[in-house]
Amino acid sequence: MTAEEKIRAMPKAELHRHIEGCVRVGTVIDLARKNNLKLPTFDPAGLDRIYKLRAPGASLREVLGMFELAQASFASYEAVERITFEALEDAYKKENIRLLELRYSPDFMFKKAGLDWQKAHDLINSTAVKFEKSSNMVCGLILIASRIYGVESAERTAAFAVKNKKTVIGFDLADNEADYPPALYKEAAKKLHEAGLPLTVHSGEEGHYSQIGETIRTLKPRRIGHGVKAADDKSGRTIELIKKSAITVETNPWSNYLTRAVTSIEAHPLKKFIKAGVKCTIGADDPEILDTHLNKEYLLAVEKMGLSFEDIAYTLECAAEASFLPADKKQQAVKELGFPYRGSTSIGVCRGEASA
Numbered sequence: 001m002t003a004e005e006k007i008r009a010m011p012k013a014e015l016h017r018h019i020e021g022c023v024r025v026g027t028v029i030d031l032a033r034k035n036n037l038k039l040p041t042f043d044p045a046g047l048d049r050i051y052k053l054r055a056p057g058a059s060l061r062e063v064l065g066m067f068e069l070a071q072a073s074f075a076s077y078e079a080v081e082r083i084t085f086e087a088l089e090d091a092y093k094k095e096n097i098r099l100l101e102l103r104y105s106p107d108f109m110f111k112k113a114g115l116d117w118q119k120a121h122d123l124i125n126s127t128a129v130k131f132e133k134s135s136n137m138v139c140g141l142i143l144i145a146s147r148i149y150g151v152e153s154a155e156r157t158a159a160f161a162v163k164n165k166k167t168v169i170g171f172d173l174a175d176n177e178a179d180y181p182p183a184l185y186k187e188a189a190k191k192l193h194e195a196g197l198p199l200t201v202h203s204g205e206e207g208h209y210s211q212i213g214e215t216i217r218t219l220k221p222r223r224i225g226h227g228v229k230a231a232d233d234k235s236g237r238t239i240e241l242i243k244k245s246a247i248t249v250e251t252n253p254w255s256n257y258l259t260r261a262v263t264s265i266e267a268h269p270l271k272k273f274i275k276a277g278v279k280c281t282i283g284a285d286d287p288e289i290l291d292t293h294l295n296k297e298y299l300l301a302v303e304k305m306g307l308s309f310e311d312i313a314y315t316l317e318c319a320a321e322a323s324f325l326p327a328d329k330k331q332q333a334v335k336e337l338g339f340p341y342r343g344s345t346s347i348g349v350c351r352g353e354a355s356a
C-alpha cells in the first residue's frame, strides 16, 4: 500500500475548517444562477481559476478577498443548508473524516443576504445533526468573530454563541490579528469563559510571534489556530508558553504555504512543534478555496515535512483530546479513529508519545 492509499483509508479528525471555505465551485455557479447573482464567469473551469488559490503569491488579505465569492453564495436559507450539507459530505466521503468541527462567522456569512442569524444557525445545526445520525461521523459547530468587523460584532457574536451554547461547542477569532490585538476582545472572551464555552484563536498566522504570547495571556484560549510564527522566536519561549499552557495548535500547512506564512511547505514548523512536545493537529482550513483536503495535508506532512506515521497518529490523538465536542461524542470518534480512549479531559492523551 502506498503512503497515499494508506492516508486515504485512514479515519481522520479535523478541528480547523471554515464552512465559508467549503463551497464547491459548481455550487457557487448554481447558487448564483438561482439567486441572480453576478459572477466573473459562469464557466466552471474559468471560475475555478479565479476562485481557488493554487500557488503562493497572494497575501492573507488577498486570500480573504477570494472569500467574497463564497460569501455571496449564502444568498438564502436553502443555500445555507446546501452548503453545510456538502461540507459534511465532502469531509465524510472524500476524506474519511470521523470527527469534524466546522466553524463559521455569522456576521460574515449572513451579512450580505441579511439572513436571520438564529434561523440560519438552527438550519446549520439541524443539517449537522441529521448528517451525524445517518453516518459514523460526529460533528460540532464553532462560531467565529471576524476581527475585521470590529469589537461590537465580536461581542454580538459572543452573546449569540452563549445564547446558543447547546448547539455551539466553542468560539474563535479569525482574520487580521495585527490590526486587531487581543486586548480588544477581552470582554467577549470573559463572557464566553463564564458561559463555559472554550476558545480557539487564529494567532501567529502572520505578523510577529509576540502576538501569540499576548493572545495566550489576554484571552486564555484552549487552542491556537496556525501558530506558525511561534517558530520564529529563537529563544524558544513562545513554544514553551504554548506547551506550559497545555494549548493545542491547529496547524494548516498548505494554507500557511499559500499565504506565505512559511517560505516553503518543507519549512513548516509542525515537526519542530511535535519534537518540542507541543500538542498539534492538522487541518485543511478552507478546502475549496485553498484547493486542499486532509488527504493532501497528511501526504505533504509525510513526504515533505518530515512526519512519520506515528506523528500522524499523534496529531489524531491530539485532535480527539483537544476537540471541544462533549465526551460521549469524542468517545464515539475515538472508536472510529482506532486508538484507545484514555478518557482524559485536559492533558495526557497526546503528550510525549510521538516519535521524536
Ligand SMILES: [Zn+2]
Residues within 6 Å of the ligand: 016, 018, 174, 202, 225, 285
Ligand atoms: Zn482558519
